[in-house]
Amino acid sequence: MLGTYFYHQNIRKTIIAFGNLFNNITIKHQDGDNNDYSEIRVPLAYGPTQKFLARLEQQADLNKPVAITLPRMSFEMNSLKYDSSRKTTATQSFKAVTNDSKIKKVYMPVPYNIGFELNIMTKLNDDVLQIIEQILPFFQPAFTITVDMVDTIGEKKDIPIVLDDISFRDDYEGDFSTRRILLYTLQFTAKTYLFGPISDSTDSLIRKVQVDMYSSTDVQTARREMRYTVTPDPIDAEANDDFGFNENWEFFGDAKVYSPVQKTDI
Amino acid sequence: MALNPFFLQGSKSEQFLIQDLINEQIKIFGVEVGYLPQKFVRKETILREVSASKFSDNFYLEAYVSNYDGYTGSGDILSKFGMNLKDELTLIISKERFESFIAPFLAAMDPDEIIVSTRPREGDLIYFPLGNRLFEIKFVEHEQPFYQLGKTYVYELKCELFEYSDNIGGWDNVNTTVDQIDKSLEKQGYITTLKMFSSGSLPGFTTSLVSGYVRKIDLINDGYNYLSPPTIEISPPPSGGVTAQAVATISCIGNFCSLKEILLTNPGSGYIEPPNVNIISLTGIGATAKAIIETTYNGIGVVTVSAAGSGYVTPPTLAFSSPTVGSAITAKARVTLNSTGGINNVLIIDAGVGYESIPEIIVNQPPLTLGIGTFIFNEVVTGESSGTKTRVKSWDNQEKILKVGTLNGSFTPGEILVGSISSARYCLKNYQISDLYDKYEQNDEIQIESNSILDFSEKNLFGNY
Numbered sequence: 001m002l003g004t005y006f007y008h009q010n011i012r013k014t015i016i017a018f019g020n021l022f023n024n025i026t027i028k029h030q031d032g033d034n035n036d037y038s039e040i041r042v043p044l045a046y047g048p049t050q051k052f053l054a055r056l057e058q059q060a061d062l063n064k065p066v067a068i069t070l071p072r073m074s075f076e077m078n079s080l081k082y083d084s085s086r087k088t089t090a091t092q093s094f095k096a097v098t099n100d101s102k103i104k105k106v107y108m109p110v111p112y113n114i115g116f117e118l119n120i121m122t123k124l125n126d127d128v129l130q131i132i133e134q135i136l137p138f139f140q141p142a143f144t145i146t147v148d149m150v151d152t153i154g155e156k157k158d159i160p161i162v163l164d165d166i167s168f169r170d171d172y173e174g175d176f177s178t179r180r181i182l183l184y185t186l187q188f189t190a191k192t193y194l195f196g197p198i199s200d201s202t203d204s205l206i207r208k209v210q211v212d213m214y215s216s217t218d219v220q221t222a223r224r225e226m227r228y229t230v231t232p233d234p235i236d237a238e239a240n241d242d243f244g245f246n247e248n249w250e251f252f253g254d255a256k257v258y259s260p261v262q263k264t265d266i
Numbered sequence: 267m268a269l270n271p272f273f274l275q276g277s278k279s280e281q282f283l284i285q286d287l288i289n290e291q292i293k294i295f296g297v298e299v300g301y302l303p304q305k306f307v308r309k310e311t312i313l314r315e316v317s318a319s320k321f322s323d324n325f326y327l328e329a330y331v332s333n334y335d336g337y338t339g340s341g342d343i344l345s346k347f348g349m350n351l352k353d354e355l356t357l358i359i360s361k362e363r364f365e366s367f368i369a370p371f372l373a374a375m376d377p378d379e380i381i382v383s384t385r386p387r388e389g390d391l392i393y394f395p396l397g398n399r400l401f402e403i404k405f406v407e408h409e410q411p412f413y414q415l416g417k418t419y420v421y422e423l424k425c426e427l428f429e430y431s432d433n434i435g436g437w438d439n440v441n442t443t444v445d446q447i448d449k450s451l452e453k454q455g456y457i458t459t460l461k462m463f464s465s466g467s468l469p470g471f472t473t474s475l476v477s478g479y480v481r482k483i484d485l486i487n488d489g490y491n492y493l494s495p496p497t498i499e500i501s502p503p504p505s506g507g508v509t510a511q512a513v514a515t516i517s518c519i520g521n522f523c524s525l526k527e528i529l530l531t532n533p534g535s536g537y538i539e540p541p542n543v544n545i546i547s548l549t550g551i552g553a554t555a556k557a558i559i560e561t562t563y564n565g566i567g568v569v570t571v572s573a574a575g576s577g578y579v580t581p582p583t584l585a586f587s588s589p590t591v592g593s594a595i596t597a598k599a600r601v602t603l604n605s606t607g608g609i610n611n612v613l614i615i616d617a618g619v620g621y622e623s624i625p626e627i628i629v630n631q632p633p634l635t636l637g638i639g640t641f642i643f644n645e646v647v648t649g650e651s652s653g654t655k656t657r658v659k660s661w662d663n664q665e666k667i668l669k670v671g672t673l674n675g676s677f678t679p680g681e682i683l684v685g686s687i688s689s690a691r692y693c694l695k696n697y698q699i700s701d702l703y704d705k706y707e708q709n710d711e712i713q714i715e716s717n718s719i720l721d722f723s724e725k726n727l728f729g730n731y
Binding site: 030032039045057124 | 307308310313315317318342344346347348349350351352353388397398399400404405424426427428429430431450451453454455456551655671672673674675705706707708709710712713715716718719720721
């Protein structure tokens with residue numbers, strides 16, 4: 001029943017857009033004289049991956065001399081839930097024009113909340129404080145980004161990214177058999193949309209608008225006396241073209257009336 | 267209750283004997299490891315952590331590997347943060363050997379950098395040669411075995427594979443002068459790749475004089491929606507003349523683009539009245555321009571690049587000698603660069619007025635005419651104009667690619683980088699910041715994907731993109 005193939009990459013785009021918020025965060029370190037000696041962009045990656053790929057890419061040298069390089073950030077999608085508070089009428093649709101000027105019928109997208117988790121791991125408390133201070137002020141509690149959800153029709157949606165929760169772990173207590181772990185976890189909700197299949201519209205482009213004007217409001221007896229017609233210039237312009245308009249005014253004294261069925265004055 | 271006076275409970279000579287036997291056993295069955303003391307460079311006062319440190323000394327000492335059948339710990343695991351190696355190692359070293367060999371050196375160091383010198387310290391590094399790996403001492407056990415004959419003879423060092431961070435990988439990083447150790451860290455941590463020019467050479471230009479030429483093209487209206495440079499068509503002169511040719515450039519603020527300027531590639535000749543300038547674009551609307559011609563005096567014709575030169579990072583300035591007659595307007599032109607830092611072509615801004623002979627064309631020297639020397643591992647490299655410093659990870663003399671650790675600022679493309687020890691000098695072409703060697707980070711990958719789906723018409727508050 002459902003089997004119409006479509007894939008707009010809505011979820012993937014939301015993941016990319018979320019990651020983009022945090023891909024240019026830097027931290028600095030100072031030496032004993034308070035001079036900056038290093039400025040690094042904190043590495044960020046999408047957490048889930050194939051195990052063999054991680055091993056081949058990140059541990060090409062089996063005898064890697066160090067355990068891990070810190071600081072690091074990772075993010076991942078961890079929930080997907082329908083958002084009934086943003087529900088629109090299921091049958092509501094709109095027309096859109098594709099890049100190649102074809103008219104498409106698009107049903108209103110379905111609101112879904114995608115949960116994200118941003119994890120930050122550092123060796124130093126000072127590092128993680130530098131990182132989160134560069135993130136938190138922008139979420140009050142949401143930060144909105146605009147994403148082109150369906151590129152074929154250029155449908156851009158504003159997606160608020162809401163900061164839901166912050167938790168952190170600093171295992172500094174205990175015996176010396178375990179190392180101190182500094183790990184901050186920020187929970188977010190992206191209020192995104194999922195688009196259904198986009199079908200060809202049976203409707204054509206409106207290429208002519210005609211308005212008849214009457215001297216009386218009695219539509220039974222009154223006859224049209226003036227006609228205003230607008231057509232695109234050029235007449236074969238497509239929806240994405242840059243076109244102008246031709247306007248035409250006509251005056252009648254022939255007591256005829258326009259029949260939309262027969263498409264002529266009778 | 268006093269102890270039995272007829273037993274010694276461990277005499278000095280007995281203790282020495284046991285110590286000697288232990289030392290000998292460790293020397294026979296042990297492994298020679300490198301001991302790298304951590305020197306504090308900066309300590310955070312409130313948060314109580316060492317935020318910058320260096321490992322600039324090493325001492326080779328024999329150690330018995332307690333976990334002789336392999337590393338302990340969790341092994342190699344895949345975490346949220348990529349591969350994390352949890353190998354652990356337990357080493358036993360002689361107390362006497364440490365106190366007589368290493369402790370005196372530690373005691374002689376800066377007490378602000380070495381706050382404990384009498385014993386092995388947690389946080390120091392062990393270079394384990396079987397596998398070329400660096401372990402951090404997590405805990406020093408000093409009472410196992412427990413006071414045999416009234417004394418302890420060994421330290422047990424419980425170690426875990428080192429967590430690398432730029433608080434040691436940057437300005438004052440691991441620099442032990444032992445090739446094995448230094449090389450093991452050459453490809454670790456944050457690596458900035460610098461592409462350098464080895465040499466530069468001056469370009470050459472030729473031109474001619476023309477009459478009845480288009481002197482310049484003035485933009486009257488810059489229009490809008492010029493997403494790519496439009497084609498410029500200039501109407502031809504009367505028969506026998508040469509049609510002028512020009513190219514346009516655009517400028518954008520966000521997604522709003524308009525025409526920036528129209529520059530001549532050929533001023534043409536034989537014009538007796540200003541030609542029409544047609545601006546042809548698939549998207550742009552509204553731009554108009556007019557051609558200014560000179561019919562009385564001569565100006566410069568096409569400027570041909572006879573030798574492209576090399577070593578330029580930013581387009582050099584061209585200067586033409588002054589004309590002598592008429593309104594005597596000096597010609598102006600700019601150049602574009604090719605991928606090797608040579609001159610691609612010359613675009614004429616103004617063909618000038620009043621030249622009686624072909625003008626001399628003077629061009630700036632490239633930043634560095636000859637790169638010299640070989641950068642050496644871990645030396646400090648300084649940008650001459652920016653003052654930015656970093657340390658060398660590796661130098662590819664063939665490809666002229668310099669890999670360095672983290673920077674303390676930004677280099678400026680075109681500046682000369684000088685090695686502090688090698689005195690090597692090369693000109694910086696461009697650079698890519700902070701690549702993690704282990705291919706974990708996706709920062710750039712995410713940005714490239716985002717560029718096509720995110721609407722950046724409003725500034726991204728999170729960075730410079």
